Amino acid sequence: FITGIAGQDGSYLTELLLSKDYEVHGIIRWDSIFTTERIDHVYQDPHVNGIRLFLHYGDLTDSGNLEKLIHQIKPDEIYHLGAMSHVRVSFDMPEYTANTDALGTLRILEAIKNSDLPIKFYMAASSEMFGSSPPPQNEHTPFHPRSPYACAKVFSHDITRMYREAYNMFCVNGILYNHESPRRGATFVTKKITRAVARIKAGLDKKIYLGNLEAKRDWGFTPEYVEAMHVLLQQEKPDDFVVATGETHSVREFLEEAFQYAGLGDWKPYVEFDARYLRPAEVEVLVGDATKAKEKLNWQPKIKFKELVRVMLDADFRALGLTPPGEGDRILKEVFPNRWWKND
Ligand code: NAP
Ligand code: GDD
Numbered sequence: 001f002i003t004g005i006a007g008q009d010g011s012y013l014t015e016l017l018l019s020k021d022y023e024v025h026g027i028i029r030w031d032s033i034f035t036t037e038r039i040d041h042v043y044q045d046p047h048v049n050g051i052r053l054f055l056h057y058g059d060l061t062d063s064g065n066l067e068k069l070i071h072q073i074k075p076d077e078i079y080h081l082g083a084m085s086h087v088r089v090s091f092d093m094p095e096y097t098a099n100t101d102a103l104g105t106l107r108i109l110e111a112i113k114n115s116d117l118p119i120k121f122y123m124a125a126s127s128e129m130f131g132s133s134p135p136p137q138n139e140h141t142p143f144h145p146r147s148p149y150a151c152a153k154v155f156s157h158d159i160t161r162m163y164r165e166a167y168n169m170f171c172v173n174g175i176l177y178n179h180e181s182p183r184r185g186a187t188f189v190t191k192k193i194t195r196a197v198a199r200i201k202a203g204l205d206k207k208i209y210l211g212n213l214e215a216k217r218d219w220g221f222t223p224e225y226v227e228a229m230h231v232l233l234q235q236e237k238p239d240d241f242v243v244a245t246g247e248t249h250s251v252r253e254f255l256e257e258a259f260q261y262a263g264l265g266d267w268k269p270y271v272e273f274d275a276r277y278l279r280p281a282e283v284e285v286l287v288g289d290a291t292k293a294k295e296k297l298n299w300q301p302k303i304k305f306k307e308l309v310r311v312m313l314d315a316d317f318r319a320l321g322l323t324p325p326g327e328g329d330r331i332l333k334e335v336f337p338n339r340w341w342k343n344d
Helices: 008-019 037-042 063-073 087-092 094-115 148-167 189-201 222-233 251-261 291-297 305-319 327-335
Strands: 024-028 053-057 077-080 120-126 171-176 208-210 241-243 271-273
Touching: 008 024, 008 037, 008 222, 024 063, 053 063, 063 094, 077 094, 077 222, 087 094, 087 148, 094 120, 094 148, 120 148, 120 222, 148 171, 171 222, 189 208, 189 251, 189 305, 222 241, 222 291, 241 291, 251 305, 305 327
Parallel strands: 024 053, 077 120, 120 171, 171 241, 208 271
Antiparallel strands: none
């Protein structure tokens, strides 16, 4: 059972679990337009027999709905990925963010506890929780959250651990650093840049407007991160893990790499500053120390910063009907000969 199934991570995780013969259920929010674009390629018509993907209407703010679904589905594993996941927006909607991202987790944990079923629970915790704690950060680094989003995630992280200790439930936190892909939402900085670079190349746009270029992030590749989520729920004993590449790069470096790869040269003539993209409090630098995941889960990322930029840009070129430079596609073929997800 996946919350946030139609999000970036949810879509890859669905493909991974289907490739492992799971029956997958997920909640989507009702909207007046279709919001399932990321999972349309794996959607299965419910009128056909033998399907393994089931979508239900639901919302993290509705405990009755969550209780009912968990009671009906009786899942073996819950991957709780649903969230208002945009840090900047959480400053505009702090109460909604807390209701969804903090209380939403509590609602699911209570539903699991009340079900008396041996359900394993994965909580999508975040490197944002470390905030201004100096890098590199690991499972022992104190949290110092710098946004309503991060505060809500700290609550979710702690309540997940608390249910594990108090009720002996199989609950784990994956403390994931930023992970990106061609399916990343277009308002997050990586996708905003790669999409804009492709549009500039195609002659559709002239400029991109950005905020703080000096912030540094530890950016990884989403398919590898959802593999970590799955492995985390297959441990013998529940435990929390940092999942990261261990490399950090600034937004400025991302710009340099993307414009160079696209053959546009210097990025400066194309980029303008817009203060609306600044945050009241910024997280300056995130670098994860994923030694524990390497040693205990045998998890190690293969795609790092430069490859990630290439993979994302090739996809954005293709989306506009442009011929991609092709290095990203070549890397994917070489590194993942048995790829289980659709290449966008
Ligand atoms: P995403 O693309 O924004 O997906 C979030 C999903 O949550 C969307 O499908 C969204 O539904 C759903 N959602 C939002 N509010 C909801 C509500 N009230 N009820 C039910 N569903 C709701 O985020 P992501 O990148 O896949 O991230 C997945 C999770 O990992 C999130 O919890 C995020 O905070 C966390 N995380 C992400 C990263 C990262 O770098 N990507 C790193 C650390 C942690 P709609 O499709 O209807 O909008
Ligand atoms: N979104 C955005 N838009 N960010 C910008 C922009 C812009 O125009 N210009 C500069 N930035 C900077 C932000 O200030 C931030 O320092 C950095 O780019 C990354 O911003 P995002 O891509 O929005 O990601 P995030 O790091 O704030 O949050 C993401 O990663 C977290 C894990 O660390 C989200 O996926 C969170 O849900 C996730 O928990």
